[in-house]
Amino acid sequence: MTTGVRRRMGVEERRQQLIGVALDLFSHRSPDEVSIDEIASAAGISRPLVYHYFPGKLSLYEAALKRAAEDLAARFAEPAEGPLGTRLLRVMGRFFDFVDEHGPGFSALMRGGPAVSADGVPSKDHVSATNALIESVRQAAYEHILVHLEITDPPARLELVIRSWISLAESTALIWLDGRRIPRAELELQLVHDFAALAAVSAAYDEEMAAVLRRMVKDEPPDGTFGDLVARLLSLAS
């Protein structure tokens, strides 16, 4: 029932609102360019009241980062059905959605931004907390991929391929954000192909990786993501 009187928010509700407002502002400008005054104004409350909910910009930044990290990790969830290439392509679509929505914040964070973006001086704890959050998202991505490959005890070479590909995906997204000179749909597909290519390079010299690769592509349709790439590469080679 609406009364026309602004309802007072509870503490947790207000905190969640401020986090949402901050993330919204960080999606247009780098966090170090966004002041507490702006966040207060966008939330329709006073600056001192913001400090009532968050002791400083840094703690608000950390809370926003935590929500963004959970949001990103949630987008990795994908049913274990159908060809692997198609599954990974859908995840890449949601990853680029996230990068698109959080552009300046994502760039600042991944380029070492959070430590320099806060009012005042960042603490050791803040830098550690930020790095731990980034690592937790990478770890979630790594574990999701293992689940889809149906592998619980990955050999060292497979772990290397997956983890280094995750860093390739991050840098590809960062480079895309810097000018958006290549259509994102092309990069989403390219990253799926890159994963297969890196696995194939490793498999070319290692029998255990060759077995993993064979399993990866066994359910791929001939005209699917990987089949199309192989056909094009063969035509390129000739």
Next chain:
Amino acid sequence: MTTGVRRRMGVEERRQQLIGVALDLFSHRSPDEVSIDEIASAAGISRPLVYHYFPGKLSLYEAALKRAAEDLAARFAEPAEGPLGTRLLRVMGRFFDFVDEHGPGFSALMRGGPAVSADGVPSKDHVSATNALIESVRQAAYEHILVHLEITDPPARLELVIRSWISLAESTALIWLDGRRIPRAELELQLVHDFAALAAVSAAYDEEMAAVLRRMVKDEPPDGTFGDLVARLLSLAS
């Protein structure tokens, strides 16, 4: 002529000695585990004298980082002769030499270590200076590769391939350092192959990149680095 009396060093000479001592200690343990006392002791001088040359551990750390960055960038230099794959393989050998020599320091730095590694609280300026140094080394790597490809005005897709491969090389080295479970010689060759594979994936969907790829491999001997990979991949595919 040696007199048996310890010669007094000049200011710059002493600074260079302390940087060398610090880098040597950082090659065995993470910088945040190395105290000024240890550096003083290893250099054979008193702790207050270290502070005479460097106002704090942070400034000594920055000077050490600068020398290491220059050292690494210098290892990218490679004569523009012979097959590209062979040139890149030699550079990868020197890159892994560097990573091997500077293990814990390299790990701490690339995992966001420097900001958390100093006595006291890192400043905004320190974090910025560190990031700028890392970026300058990446930029040097990027420009060296363009020179070898004989391309002065790279298309966006080529820039993406090169820059994202550089990040792949960094993460591969970091993963290698974490347990050294894969022989480094294998990873040096793998990174050369990864470069070709990422370029080939891009070339499969873009005519301009296909032209770059053809130029890349035109001087490759059939039994060279790339030829061997292609033969193995073809046998894997069949």
